[in-house]
Amino acid sequence: MDFVVELPSSQGKTVIWVVVDRFSKMAHFIPLPHLPSAKTLADLFIMHIFKFHGFPENIVSDRGVQFVSKFWRAFCTLVGTELSFSSAYHPQTNGQTERVNQSLEQYLRCYVSDNQSTWSELLPWAEFAYNNATHSSSGRSPFFVVYGLHPKAFSFSGSNSPVPSANSSVLRFSEVWSLVHDSLSAASLAQKKAADKSRREAPQYKVGDLVWLSTRNIKLKIPSPKLGPRFIGPYPIIAIINPSSVRLQLPPNFRISNTFHVSLLKPAANTRHQSVPPPVLIEGQPEYEIQEFLDSRHVRGKLQYLTRWRGFGPEENSWVSVDDIKADRLRKQFHLKFPEKPGGPVAPPREGGNVRKSALPARQGRPPRCHRRGRPPRRLLPVPA
Template identity: 50%
Template structure:
């Protein structure tokens, strides 16, 4: 009797949809393909909403996945797609040439039509993370965490001087031996170790210069110790909170976590924890699948397995089921037309030049009349 009751409760569809999961997320680490040469495969991300420091409030982080070398670029505000392209040309291309692949999250800068056309024109492959799983861009996520920890420890109480520490942070980060390569990014990239600060600052008889040199040496020692500590801490915690995921196949049914989905229900707190079940349409990797979603669920259909829960066969087919209400979302990935600027006939097809709501003129694009509704 006890076993029957347990099975009945475990397979209750209402309980599955409404109760939050307390287990560790599914999906062991699946590394991205290893690049073969430096700066052929890079990852990009932003650290945003920082306190103003010399007009800057955003940091663009660029990491080479082969050498692990990073660039920390201060910016004024979160850039548009066109501004991101300009920063890329100025800070990455001029130093390292064009990469073959850029891994990013699904921020508007990287999903904008301008950025897609920019990458396509330069023969750069876009590698976007799966929906609501920024860990897929783990290289920059880890680097962001290490950089943020460094800034927290050494900026002033008013937090207005962090931009002055970025050059030291970048130099120290790139001069640390990486556990994955057993070498420093500087050495892998250039074949030599850069000149270091002398063991102790020499007195120059210029008090202001002596003070500046002393501060640089002190900060260098502190930064090195803090970066090493941060690397150990991130590895420890990342390895603790994972469990293997089921082996999914095309046609399997799964529940989808609603944690990151903007539901249109009146109260989020009383809404379902899981949606579905939905069929798996395609298995993209051991930890990423594409779901067959209804038209009302207007979100990107590719998900990490940590957001899924397998549907188990119900041993009680005679169970009376309550039909869940219709699921609809607030659109996340849709483009909304703001203005039709022009029209033309192109290859026997009527096209409109569209200004997209929330995007600038750089993202204006020609679209078939069939796609405008």
């Protein structure tokens, strides 16, 4: 199950809840005024799905707040339904629903491109047309798989009745059905062509393989994402979830799910390994060498620098307080290049008072370093690609 969101308002509805049965491929399109809470989702499930199909053994969804909430997890556990979630940043793991979403959106785009406030009226027609169409994997329609027959589709003989209003309604329904059927067929064909064009064989990974991870959906601490690395790592695979999803051993400062679709990975061939430089003990305190400063900011009255550490990749960049930094030369170089940045000679005044600048002791002949509080996590990193 999934949601199609950010639709133009149609009779007060802006969201479509899409539910697809994995076996029969039968789909239900339920219009909603907005994204529901977990409690409301449970009520909607009883109202629209349970009455036709009962409780399923398993539900596949993305990691939306409704689906990962404690209430929804507890509700599904109590009714005997197992939950499965799509891979991080790859909702196509929820494949069937994603494909239905694409067909539905393409259909709506074909039919309501001009008058976008009528889509909610067309959902019953779209649902019937989808469930009455032959599915490529089974060779049968969802209706036939579930009921053993095809419900009678809309037909209009063209003859008129003595009731003009009934004639006009049936004529309008006939036109709508024809357009809906054609639009949904065109949408399915366009989707198939696009998928066939981009489809390629996924590499066969195994536990222990090193892979590069795409930064497409990862927010790195760098000034400009456009100029940042396209891949980071490599990281070892610690588990194979299924042929299309793996689990990686990520740095501890990555607060994201470590399960990824294989489309976000690429093999790390002939990878050279380099040990992270160990800290230097100065006056009993471990310190790490700074390579350069990338940015600066004020946080709660304290000046901080976005620090790149020598021997570490961009994923280890971190903000460090000026009080923990002993790198006058690098700070001067940074502010010569960016005098308008916080802490520089022409930085704009900061609201809420001035920052007290204290002189830092000079470190003649020593590389710029930082106390333990600002160090990156201790681990081994290969040389970046």
